[in-house]
Amino acid sequence: MRAPVVLVTGAGGFTGRYLVPALRSKGYGVVGLGEGVSSADRDLACNLTDATAVRAAVQGARPTHVVHLAGLSFVASGDACAFYDVNLFGTLNLLEALAALPELPCKVLIASSANIYGTPGIEVIDESVCPAPVNHYACSKLAMEHMVRTWFDRLPIVMTRPFNYTGIGQDEKFLIPKIVSHFKRRAAKIELGNLDVSRDFSDVRDVAAAYMGLLEADVRSEVFNVCSGKAVALREVLDIMTRRTGHAMAVQVNPAFVRPNEIPVLRGSHHKLTEAIGFAPRHALEDTLAWMLQGDAATGAVA
Known part of the structure; x- marks a missing residue:
């Protein structure tokens, strides 16, 4: 039996920089596939x-496992x-x-997105909610999901729909890193x-842990x-940061940053994931923000 090799597309991206070391620590050989360098x-x-x-x-890679992270993600x-x-x-x-x-x-793990749900008008979104995407990013991910389902009888595939996630190393064009x-x-x-x-x-560390669990679980x-499983308002994020830093910052609403068809509330249920792999988030948002305030973006380490 040959040694396990995980092919990770987008290994040099934000999620990959956390998933790749987690895989290597478990004894997997890791091959990155994409246009950048990774660990x-x-x-x-x-x-x-x-x-x-x-x-x-x-x-050339001949992988025993695959994690497909690569994609255009900036909505x-x-x-x-x-x-x-x-x-x-x-x-x-x-x-x-x-x-x-x-x-x-x-196993082939493919990352989709919770953006496919659109604005369902319900308090908690689980996997049974009918998708209704409202932008091209979400439409492309839903189209991908439908296409991937036609391969379920040919490859051992599992798909994920991550909601928003953040951490040290995420590009500042995304909301939380910009605020931090x-x-x-x-x-x-x-x-x-x-x-x-x-x-x-x-x-992001919880997301990487979820992907590790699914990669090793008997699910397809x-x-x-x-x-x-919790929704936090943008105003609350600003309040947390103000308390953490003691710095009061003027906030201006720029109409150019207000998206058409903005989704007002996105809150997910991870019940199915918990049932499958025992998943439980380990990091509350306030802890993540504190980590990002203290951390070194170059290394992902806490200063």
Whole structure:
């Protein structure tokens, strides 16, 4: 029996920088697939939209397990075609390459998004809620999910729908790192969008732990929410940061940052995930914010 090798697409991205070390600590060999460098044992440069290159890279890696993290994730991106090229067709290229291997992987974990739920108008969102996406990012992820389901009889696939999550190393174009950065440098003001939105924020370390659990669990042909189970308003995040730093910052609402079809509240249920792998979030948002305030973005360590 050959040693386990996990192929991680997007290994050099935000989630990958936490998942890859977790995998290596468990004794997995890790191969990163994408356009950047990572902490994997080796990296294979590859654009997921290039089917030929993806097939060659997958054949070279011969993975026993796969975690597909790569994708275009910034919701406000203006390039609609790129969402579908990367999130839908890039995933299709990967699945076709995996299916062509002489020995199929034991598990393929594919990250979708809770954005597919749109605005369902219910207090707690579980996996039974009918998706109703309201932007191209979410539409591309839902299209990907439908496509992936057609592969359930050919590959041992599990899909995740992570809600918002954050931590040290996330790009400052995302909301929480932007807020933390402004407080760290004690900026006089910050421009934000709708202050009344509430989101289910997880810690990236909890998300990585959930992915590890699903990768090793005896589950397939299923989809799981990954979330904290609590919705926190943006105003509350600002209040927490003000208390933590003792710094009061002027907040200006910039109409350009207010998205059309803004989802007012997103709160998930992780009951199904808990039943499957015993998942329980370990990090409350206030603890995550404190970690981000104290941490070193270059290393992910606490100063």
